[in-house]
Each structure stands twice: as structure tokens, then as C-alpha cells.
Amino acid sequence: MTPTTQRSGWAEQAARALTEAGYRRGGARRAILELLDEQACALSAQEIQRALGGRRRAVSRASIYRVMEELEAIGVVQRVELGQGIVRxxxxxxxPGHHHHLVCDRCGRLEPFTDAGLERAISRLSDRVPLKVSVHEIVIHGACRVCAR
Ligand SMILES: [Zn+2]
Ligand SMILES: [Zn+2]
Incomplete structure (x- = not known):
């Protein structure tokens, strides 16, 4: 489980976006939004289910996948593909909180990183490419320190 951070108001923005897109404000949706807002990095569906269960908010795996699909469709959640079908x-x-990912292809470890120079480069690139850029994600694959030993 990743370390938790202060809530940022992201959950409220995401809830508004859901309402505007015509989704009802269900209890499971709100619980998932609040949980995601507290995370410093990505969670698997299993971790989401376990965390909600620990808060006496049992939500089925199928409901979690459905809500994540809705949140992805309106652009407030992104999936991080770890390879071999593993998704977070x-x-x-x-x-604040914007970051990218290092993925170990051997053990599946996911590590967030930030780099101001990289953000500036992407910003310059965004001005140049024939695309109105909304979001970007960088995933760097390799072997973590433990696995590379
Ligand atoms: Zn992350
Ligand atoms: Zn590893």
C-alpha cells in the first residue's frame, strides 16, 4: 500500500465531473473517490477493495471495476499498466501530486517519480505537436534495485 497524503479537493472535482456526465452519486463511487484522493500513487482493484473493506464499506470487485471504468471515461482517473495484465x-x-512511474518488470514494483525538467520538456513538446494536450503519462520500465542485484 502506498503512503497516504492530504486530500486535495480532487475527490470533489471528480464527483462534480461524474454528475455532469450524468452518473448518479452512489455511496460506492464517493468512497472510492475519497480513497483515491488520499493516495500518493496508484492502487490495484484488490487494494481498493481491501482498503474499503477496512473502513466497513464493502464494495464488490465488479463494482470497483465498473466505477473505475466510469472514472477513466470522464478522464479523472488513469490506469497504470504494469505489464502481464496487471493494472493499477x-x-x-x-x-501538486502530479508524477510519473518507474515499473520493475521482474517483481511488479511501482515507484513514483517527479522531474521538473521533464515537465518543462513535455510542455514545450505540447506546444509543437498537432494535439491539444490534456494529460500525459510517462512509464519507465526496468529492473528495480532489489531485482537488479
Ligand atoms: Zn502514481
Ligand atoms: Zn523488482
């Missing part, structure tokens, strides 16, 4: 989910953040 996290809040899309444009300001």
Missing part, C-alpha cells in the same frame, strides 16, 4: 489506478492530477 490513480487520480489524474495536474498540479
Amino acid at each position: 489506478y490513480e487520480a489524474v492530477r495536474r498540479g
